[in-house]
Amino acid sequence: MNAIKKAKNVSNKFATNWAKFVIKRKWLVLLLTLFLALGLASKGNMEFDGDYHVFFSESNPELEAFDALQEKFTKDDNVVLVLTPSNKNVFTKENLVAIEELTAEAWNTPYSSRVDAITNFQYTRAEGDDLYVDDLSYESSLKSPEEIAKIKEVALKEPLLVDRIINPEGSVTAINITVKLPGESIEEIPGEVTPFVRKMIADFKEKHPNFEVHSSGLIPMNTAFFEASMKDMALTAIMILIVIITTLILTRNFFSTVSTLIVVAFSILSAVGFIGLTGIKLTPPSSVFMTMILTLAVADSIHILVTMLQKMRKDGLSKIDALIESMRLNFMPVFITSLTTVIGFLTMNFGDVPPFWDLGNITAFGMMMAFIYSTTTLPALMAIFPIKASKKQKEREEKKTGLYTKLGNFVVKQPAKLLVASLVVIGGLTYLANQNVFNDEFINYFDESVEFRQSTDYISENLTGIYNVEYAIGSGESGGINNPEYLKNLNAFEDWLKAQPEVIHVNAFSEVARRVNRSMHGDDEAFYRVPDNREEAAQYLLLYELSLPFGLDLNNQINVDKSETRVTATLKNISSAEMIAFSKRGEKWLRDNTPEPMHAIGVSPTLMFSKLGFRQADSMFNGNVIALILISIVLMIALKNFKLGLLSIIPNVTPVLVGFGIWFLYKGQINTGMVVVFGMTLGIIVDDTVHFMSKFLRARRELGYDAKQAVIYAFQTVGKALVTTTIVLIAGFAVLSTSSFALNSYMARITVIIIIAALIIDFILLPALLILTAKKEVVTATNPKVALDK
Structure with missing residues (x-):
C-alpha cells in the first residue's frame, strides 16, 4: 500500500x-510547439499511389506468382470499353463503323500495346491450300448487308469472342486496350492514360450518341x-x-x-x-x-x-x-x-x-x-x-453531474x-x-456510387465476368507447346474448365490450335481438333503467327521459347472463398491428370x-x-x-x-x-x-x-x-x-x-x-x- x-x-x-x-x-x-509542428510539416510530401499492387507486400506469394506469369507473357494492365448500341444490335453497318473508329482511336492510348475488338478479331479461313488471316470486319462502311450477316454469324459462333468480346445476343460488345506501363511515374495512370480514355469516350459519345459506354479493367480500378x-x-x-x-x-x-x-x-x-x-x-x-x-x-x-x-x-x-x-x-x-x-x-x-x-x-x-x-x-x-465560469454554467454543470450520479446509483x-x-x-x-x-x-471495395463499380456491374450482367483465374501451363521443353500430348492435355484442361459451374469463358492456346488446324484442312469441321503431328502443329503455328498484324500476336498467350502457354478462365461473380476453392480445384486437376511440367498454380489480381x-x-x-x-x-x-x-x-x-x-x-x-x-x-x-x-x-x-x-x-x-x-x-x-x-x-x-x-x-x-x-x-x-x- x-x-x-x-x-x-x-x-x-x-x-x-x-x-x-x-x-x-x-x-x-x-512558440516551441508551433515551431515543432511547422518544422515537421515543412518536410511533408503527400504523394498518392493508386496502383492495386500497393495492397500486396513484396513477399506476398500470390503477387510473386502473378508477376512471374506477367514476365513470361504480356502484362494484364488494361482498359475495357463496353459498348451497347441503342438498337441492341452490334451488327449493323453504322454500329460496326463506329466500333472500328473507336478501335483505331484506342491504339493512341498512352502506353497501349494491344487493342482487341470484334472488328479487328483475327479471323482465319482457308481458300484451297492457302490460309488467310484478316480482321473480321475491316472497312465496315463498304460492307453489304450479306457481308455483315456473315460477320455476325462468324462472331456469334467464335469461342474466343462469345462471352468475352461479344455477348451471345450480339447486343453488347467490348474493346480491350492492353497497356504496358513503364512504371517510371505514379502519374502514368491518373495523369496520362485515364484522361485520354475519358476524353476518347466523351468524344465517341458526342459523335455516336446512340451508344452507351462503360469502362472497366485494371487501369480504371487503379x-x-x-x-x-x-x-x-x-x-x-x-x-x-x-x-x-x-x-x-x-x-x-x-x-x-x-x-x-x-x-x-x-x-x-x-x-x-x-x-x-x-x-x-x-x-x-x-x-x-x-x-x-x-x-x-x-x-x-x-x-x-x-x-x-x-x-x-x-x-x-x-x-x-x-x-x-x-x-x-x-x-x-x-x-x-x-x-x-x-x-x-x-x-x-x-x-x-x-x-x-x-x-x-x-x-x-x-x-x-x-x-x-x-x-x-x-x-x-x-x-x-x-x-470564466458563470452562475448559469455552474447550475448547468451541477444538473449534468446529478444525471451521472443517478446513473451511478442505478448501477x-x-x-x-x-x-x-x-x-x-x-x-x-x-x-x-x-x-x-x-x-x-x-x-465491392467500391460502393455503387462509384463509376468503376457501376460499369463493372454492368459488364458482369451484360457481357462477361470480371473475375478470372490464370494458369501458366508448361511443357517442360522449348517448343513443347506443339507436342500433341501437351496439346491434348491442354485441350482436356480447357474442356474441364468450361464444365465448371463458375466459368463463363476460357481462353486457351488449344482453341487457337484447333481453329488453325481446321483452316489448314479447308475449314473441314472434322479437323476442329488439336493437331496429331508435332511438325504440322509447329508449321501451322508459324504460318499463323506470320499472318498476324503487329500488336495482335500471340505473345499474350505464348512465352518466347514456346515452352508455356497461358490459360485464362473468366468467372461469374463469386465470393472470395469460392474463388480460392475454384483455383485449388484447377490446380488439383492438373496434378491428377497431366505430367509434372504442366502443373501450375492459379493466379490473377482478383485471386490475389x-x-x-x-x-x-x-x-x-x-x-x-x-x-x-x-x-x-x-x-x-x-x-x-x-x-x-x-x-x-x-x-x-x-x-x-x-x-x-x-x-x-x-x-x-x-x-x-x-x-x-x-x-x-x-x-x-x-x-x-x-x-x-x-x-x-x-x-x-x-x-x-x-x-x-x-x-x-x-x-x-x-x-x-x-x-x-x-x-x-x-x-x-x-x-x-x-x-x-x-x-x-x-x-x-x-x-x-x-x-x-x-x-x-x-x-x-x-x-x-x-x-x-x-x-x-x-x-x-x-x-x-x-x-x-x-
Whole structure:
C-alpha cells in the first residue's frame, strides 16, 4: 500500500509540476510547439499511389506468382470499353463503323500495346491450300448487308469472342486496350492514360450518341483507388466542422474549442511531416489518417478541458487552479490511453497489407504528437485565453453531474443483476460474431456510387465476368507447346474448365490450335481438333503467327521459347472463398491428370485480393494477441494493481465481440479493412476503461470511499468526459463511414458500433465488476475528510 501511495504521489507531483511549468512559460511553450509542428510539416510530401499492387507486400506469394506469369507473357494492365448500341444490335453497318473508329482511336492510348475488338478479331479461313488471316470486319462502311450477316454469324459462333468480346445476343460488345506501363511515374495512370480514355469516350459519345459506354479493367480500378483517396481526404474538412460544432456544444466554451482545433492541427501537420520523412505514398486506406488523428486527438484534449471546466463551474476553482488540478488528474490517464492507442495502431504492421501498415504508423506517430501537444500547447493556450465560469454554467454543470450520479446509483444498487444480464447479452452477441462470413470481392471495395463499380456491374450482367483465374501451363521443353500430348492435355484442361459451374469463358492456346488446324484442312469441321503431328502443329503455328498484324500476336498467350502457354478462365461473380476453392480445384486437376511440367498454380489480381483478406486475418491474429498482452501489462503498471489490470481485459475485449455480433445482424460479411479493427479500436476502448478505473482508484486510495461510493464518484467526475469523447469519436467515424471505399467505410461503421458498445460496457459491466471484486478489500483513506456528493 505504501508503495502504491508513493508511486501515486510521484505521478501526481510530476503532473502538477509539469502543469505549473507549462503555465508559467506559456508563451515559450506555445512558440516551441508551433515551431515543432511547422518544422515537421515543412518536410511533408503527400504523394498518392493508386496502383492495386500497393495492397500486396513484396513477399506476398500470390503477387510473386502473378508477376512471374506477367514476365513470361504480356502484362494484364488494361482498359475495357463496353459498348451497347441503342438498337441492341452490334451488327449493323453504322454500329460496326463506329466500333472500328473507336478501335483505331484506342491504339493512341498512352502506353497501349494491344487493342482487341470484334472488328479487328483475327479471323482465319482457308481458300484451297492457302490460309488467310484478316480482321473480321475491316472497312465496315463498304460492307453489304450479306457481308455483315456473315460477320455476325462468324462472331456469334467464335469461342474466343462469345462471352468475352461479344455477348451471345450480339447486343453488347467490348474493346480491350492492353497497356504496358513503364512504371517510371505514379502519374502514368491518373495523369496520362485515364484522361485520354475519358476524353476518347466523351468524344465517341458526342459523335455516336446512340451508344452507351462503360469502362472497366485494371487501369480504371487503379484510377478508382486513386480517386477514392482524394475523396476520403476531402472528408477531413467535414470532420473539422463537426468537431468544432460538437466540441462547442459539449464544452460550451469558445476558447476550449479553438484550443482543441489547434492541438488537432499541430498533430496532423506533424503526421504530414512524418509521411514526407518516411517516404510513404498514400493509398485509399492510409489516406484517412487525417480523419483518424483528428478524431482521436480530440479525445485527449476533451478529458483535460472537461475536467478543468467542471472544476471551475462546479467547485469554484480559479482558471489556473482548475487547469493544474485537471492536469494532475488526467496526465497519467491521457498518457496511458495515448500509449495504448499507439500500441494498437502499430499492431497493423503484423498484417499483410502495406497500406494498413502505413495507416497504423502514421496514426501512431500522430497520436504520440497529439499527447505532446495536449499536455503542452493545450494548457498553455488555456492559460492565455480569458475563461470564466458563470452562475448559469455552474447550475448547468451541477444538473449534468446529478444525471451521472443517478446513473451511478442505478448501477451500484444491482451490480450482480447487471453483471449477469451483461454477460448473457455479450455471450449471445459473441456467438453471432463467429457467424460472420469473410468475403473480400475487390469490386465491392467500391460502393455503387462509384463509376468503376457501376460499369463493372454492368459488364458482369451484360457481357462477361470480371473475375478470372490464370494458369501458366508448361511443357517442360522449348517448343513443347506443339507436342500433341501437351496439346491434348491442354485441350482436356480447357474442356474441364468450361464444365465448371463458375466459368463463363476460357481462353486457351488449344482453341487457337484447333481453329488453325481446321483452316489448314479447308475449314473441314472434322479437323476442329488439336493437331496429331508435332511438325504440322509447329508449321501451322508459324504460318499463323506470320499472318498476324503487329500488336495482335500471340505473345499474350505464348512465352518466347514456346515452352508455356497461358490459360485464362473468366468467372461469374463469386465470393472470395469460392474463388480460392475454384483455383485449388484447377490446380488439383492438373496434378491428377497431366505430367509434372504442366502443373501450375492459379493466379490473377482478383485471386490475389481474394486471398489477401485471409492472409491478413491470419497475420493480424498474433499482432492482436501481442497488443492485448502489452496493453494489459501497461494497465497493470499504470493502475498499480495486478488484479484490476487483468480485470480490464474484459471491458477491453468484449466491445469488439459485441460489435462484430451486431455487425452479423447488419451485414453478415467482413472484409480486409475490418480485420484491423481489433488492434485499431483497442486503444480507443482502453481510453474509457482507464479514465473510469483511474477515477475509481483515486476515490478508493485518496478519498477512502468504498467500492460503491468510488463507482458513483467515477461517474460524477469522468462520466461527462467519456460521453463527450464518445460523441466526438462517433461523429468522426460516422463521417468516414460515408466513404465510397468499402474498406474504409466498413471499418468506420464497425468502429462506431464498437465505440458505443465500449461506453455502455464501461458504464454497466465495468462498475459491476469493480464493485463485486472489491467487496472484501480494506482501503485506508489518505484524505478521509472528503465526503461524497449525495
